[in-house]
Amino acid sequence: GAGVSQSPSNKVTEKGKDVELRCDPISGHTALYWYRQSLGQGLEFLIYFQGNSAPDKSGLPSDRFSAERTGGSVSTLTIQRTQQEDSAVYLCASSWDSGQPQHFGDGTRLSIL
Amino acid sequence: AQTVTQSQPEMSVQEAETVTLSCTYDTSESNYYLFWYKQPPSRQMILVIRQEAYKQQNATENRFSVNFQKAAKSFSLKISDSQLGDTAMYFCAFMKHSGGGADGLTFGKGTHLIIQP
Numbered sequence: 001g002a003g004v005s006q007s008p009s010n011k012v013t014e015k016g017k018d019v020e021l022r023c024d025p026i027s028g029h030t031a032l033y034w035y036r037q038s039l040g041q042g043l044e045f046l047i048y049f050q051g052n053s054a055p056d057k058s059g060l061p062s063d064r065f066s067a068e069r070t071g072g073s074v075s076t077l078t079i080q081r082t083q084q085e086d087s088a089v090y091l092c093a094s095s096w097d098s099g100q101p102q103h104f105g106d107g108t109r110l111s112i113l
Numbered sequence: 114a115q116t117v118t119q120s121q122p123e124m125s126v127q128e129a130e131t132v133t134l135s136c137t138y139d140t141s142e143s144n145y146y147l148f149w150y151k152q153p154p155s156r157q158m159i160l161v162i163r164q165e166a167y168k169q170q171n172a173t174e175n176r177f178s179v180n181f182q183k184a185a186k187s188f189s190l191k192i193s194d195s196q197l198g199d200t201a202m203y204f205c206a207f208m209k210h211s212g213g214g215a216d217g218l219t220f221g222k223g224t225h226l227i228i229q230p
Contacts, residue, residue, distance in 0.1 A: 033217055043204065045217030059217065091158065099146065099210055102218065104158035 002026075004105035006092050012111045013082060021077040021108045025094030032075050033095075033102060034067060038088035049075060050098055079110075087112045115140045115207050119221035126195055127229050133180075134190045134224050136205030144210040147181065147188045148218065153201040161203070164188065166210075192226075200228045 005024040013019055025032050034046040046059045049069045060066070069075040079086055089109050093102035116139045126132045138147070149161040164172045164181050171179050176193045192199055202225050206218040
């Protein structure tokens with residue numbers, strides 16, 4: 001596709017369940033980013049991939065959060081044992097190289113009941 | 114660590130007017146990028162304009178221009194001839210220039226811009 005694709009668009013789940021969010025970046029983009037957007041915290045940077053590797057995972061909020069990227073393309077963000085404070089919009093972005101403008105997907109709105 | 118401050122939570126202007134959104138930042142980095150992103154109700158973040166810190170010339174994109182004052186760490190966005198479609202949240206963002214490591218954007222809290230007909 002022409003842009004960054006994220007799925008699902010919306011996800012509602014019960015507290016304690018695991019969720020997996022998917023991001024398909026623009027073809028050829030080597031850098032991929034995850035952000036979280038919530039009313040209380042604004043936009044927070046979570047993690048960055050250059051190719052398949054994530055040099056710095058310190059932005060992930062807790063050890064319940066993990067992310068991987070395979071084949072230098074699709075990335076998944078996994079949240080285990082979800083809590084209500086995980087409710088937010090999770091945005092993915094990609095760029096053709098680090099330092100270049102990032103192009104964002106439409107996000108996944110996650111609601112934890 | 115970097116911080117980005119947008120001091121105007123909300124602004125409202127009439128269509129066709131010019132509006133300026135403020136942004137200040139704090140960093141110890143000497144080489145970095147600054148961005149303005151727009152987020153309409155559809156939720157997608159759209160790049161409006163980009164400025165490289167080493168460039169003295171202010172960036173312009175059609176009706177959008179910036180006033181970049183590096184010494185003052187200020188990066189304001191001017192929208193000329195505002196249009197109804199400009200109604201959105203506007204985020205100022207900072208990214209350090211590095212050869213590796215975490216190159217994520219640091220965002221301000223945003224300014225909700227409303228263009229009145």
